[in-house]
Amino acid sequence: MRRQTFKSALMLHFREHSSIYLFMIVLFLMGVVFGAIVVNSLNFSQKQDLYYYLTRFFGQVSSGELAGAYDMFQQSYFHNIKYVGLMWMLGISIIGLPIILILLFLKGIVVGFTVGFLVNQMGWHGFLLSFVSVMPQNLLVIPAFIVMGTVSVSFSLKMVRNQFMKRAYEPVFPIIVRYMLVIIFVSIGLLASSFIEAYLSPILMREVIQTINK
Secondary structure, eight states: OOHHHHHHHHHHHHHHHHHHHHHHHHHHHHHHHHHHHHHHHHHHHHHHHHHHHHHHHHHHHTTTTTTHHHHHHHHHHHHHHHHHHHHHHHHHSOOOOOHHHHHHHHHHHHHHHHHHHHHHHHHHHHHHHHHHHHHHHHHHHHHHHHHHHHHHHHHHHHHHHHHOOOGGGOOOOHHHHHHHHHHHHHHHHHHHHHHHIIIIHHHHHHHHHHHHHH
16 A cells, blocks of 8 residues: 555655656766767877776776775765755755756766767677766766755745745645655665665676777
8 A cells, every 4th residue: 555655655756746857867868978979079189098098997997906895885875865965955955046047057078978988988888888987877976966956946936836825835844854855765776776886887897898808
């Protein structure tokens, strides 16, 4: 019964916020495209410098010289949690709404630039590397950021509506409780993405690099 209630609440949430979700997804994809375009705007010297550091990093991955998996897990988790935590706080501040959009757009740029640079410099091998190094954890991270961004924007809009449109007033406390529950669930989901990034991605990357070097 509880599972059915939770599922119904989830479906209702997505239905009510479908337009914001669509906007956030399009915004993220625009960031990805922009990041890929930025790669082509780099001059030869900049590409060579980045490629040099990239090959050093892949060499460390291949030889197992990276930081310990637990350290990587902590770094990944705290980085992501700070990102969604900032979105959450900006949603409460109301005036931070535009910055939430910028943060999601920047995430798209990072993903687009990373994949675009690998493909630009290494072709098919770069695509394989981006597939195992970027995609696994981002299958969870990107939806988490989009959900957090959407809920933060929705929360800000509700607070604005409560402040300036008295007819549309809603009790604030239940909204805040739901808002807090979202970041708790997102934080739990990010534990899984950080685990993948720290423990699974390096193994997949090592296998691909060794295959490329054969």
